[in-house]
Amino acid sequence: MDEELKLLYVFLATGLVSMSAALSAGAINKLPDEDKPEFAKSRNGLVAVIMSGNYSVLTLLFAMAFGVLKLDWWIPLSCLFISFPVIHVVLLQRLLGDVKNLFIMMPLVVASGFALYYYW
Structure with a gap:
């Protein structure tokens, strides 16, 4: 497998699970x-x-730093504001x-924390 493609998969997986866990924790915390x-x-x-x-937000920050350093800058930026929240709200939360999420x-x-450390 191409090295850059492997780094992209690591970024996407770590960023998605971190964003999803952080959004779920925030939603639980905001409930009456x-x-x-x-x-x-x-x-x-x-x-x-x-x-x-x-912890999820901290891991998300590390995933974003990993993405900016190892990939093109627009990939982590678009995932942070568009892809990760949309996948969480449309798919995982529903x-x-x-x-459970x-x-x-x-x-x-x-x-993800260990994967980011290993591939960094």
């Missing part, structure tokens, strides 16, 4: 207290949601919902 899932009603659960969102994406976000 009566509509929050059971685990997020406790103080520790809410802290876990906030920390997972913060299929899984915010809570956060639980599915968080292990992938942790793996």
Whole structure:
């Protein structure tokens, strides 16, 4: 496989899961207290949601830096503002919902951190 194509796949995968997890954590955090899932009603659960969102945003920043350094500048920029949010809202949020999406994406976000470190 071509090296630049491999770097593009790494960027797309890491950026998408990071953006999706961050948006889901933000959506859960913004829910009214009566509509929050059971685990997020406790103080520790809410802290876990906030920390997972913060880690996801940090991984997204690293993915964007990776994309700008390794790819053309317009690819990460267009993905940040168009592709990643659209895929999250249109596909992932509708299929899984915010809570399932956060639980599915968080292990992938942790793996993304290692992938970014490895391919950097």
